[in-house]
Amino acid sequence: MTTQTHDTPVVMADAVIAQVIQLKDPDEAISNAIWWRVAELLRACTTATASGPHLTTTLLEHAFTATDDVLSSLSADSDPSTTDPDAAYASTAPSGLGALAATRHSCLLLARLLFSLDRTTPAMLATRVNQLRRALTAWRFETLDARISTAH
Numbered sequence: 001m002t003t004q005t006h007d008t009p010v011v012m013a014d015a016v017i018a019q020v021i022q023l024k025d026p027d028e029a030i031s032n033a034i035w036w037r038v039a040e041l042l043r044a045c046t047t048a049t050a051s052g053p054h055l056t057t058t059l060l061e062h063a064f065t066a067t068d069d070v071l072s073s074l075s076a077d078s079d080p081s082t083t084d085p086d087a088a089y090a091s092t093a094p095s096g097l098g099a100l101a102a103t104r105h106s107c108l109l110l111a112r113l114l115f116s117l118d119r120t121t122p123a124m125l126a127t128r129v130n131q132l133r134r135a136l137t138a139w140r141f142e143t144l145d146a147r148i149s150t151a152h
Contacts, residue, residue, distance in 0.1 A: 013043075017035075017036070017039045017114075020114065020115055021035045021036065021039075023117055024117065025117070025119050027119075028119050028120065029119075029121065029122050030074070030077075030120055030122055030125055031077050033073065033077070034070065034073050034074055034077055034125075035114060037066070037069055037070045037073055038070055038110065038113070038114050038125070038129075039114060040066055040069075041063070041066035041067055041069070041070050041110070041129070041132070042107055042110060042111055042114065044059070044062045044063040044065075044066040045063045045066075045103065045107045045132065045136070046107065047059055047062075048060050048062070048063050048103075049100060049103055049104055049107070053143075056143055057140075057143065060136060060139065060140050060143070063136055064133070064136060064140075067129055067132060067133045067136065070125075070129050071126060071129055071130070071133075074122055074125060074126055074129070075126075077122075098142070099135065099138040099139035099141070099142040099143075100139055100142070102135040102138060102139070103132070103135040103136055103138075103139045105135070106128070106131045106132040106134075106135040107132060109128050109131065109132075110128045110129065110132055113125060113128055
């Protein structure tokens with residue numbers, strides 16, 4: 001019974017994600033499989049940002065693996081003619097945010113793409129995932145600096 005109660009939120013979340021992905025434009029250049037990888041990336045990042053300090057490093061590594069998975073799948077699945085040259089100049093997280101806040105902001109921007117019914121270009125998705133990866137990198141360094149400071 002405990003397992004069933006524990007699995008219910010995940011099953012419900014997966015059902016919502018499946019519904020959103022089904023509603024996406026069938027002519028969109030990004031495949032459903034990639035959108036599922038994006039959903040897993042967001043799940044990994046959300047778990048990492050909500051974790052306690054003792055799990056942060058492990059969960060950050062899972063999030064990095066998920067970003068790499070999305071980016072490699074996107075590059076293998078994309079049609080070069082659908083790239084958006086202006087996407088590389090898309091806005092980044094506001095300056096002055098801490099690394100954790102920048103990571104959360106980047107997750108929010110990525111989630112907006114996942115839940116949007118507007119077409120998303122592969123270049124825009126890659127830009128958002130790369131922004132998240134940079135925020136995760138800054139957060140990793142901030143976390144490591146904090147550990148080194150408290151160790152001395």
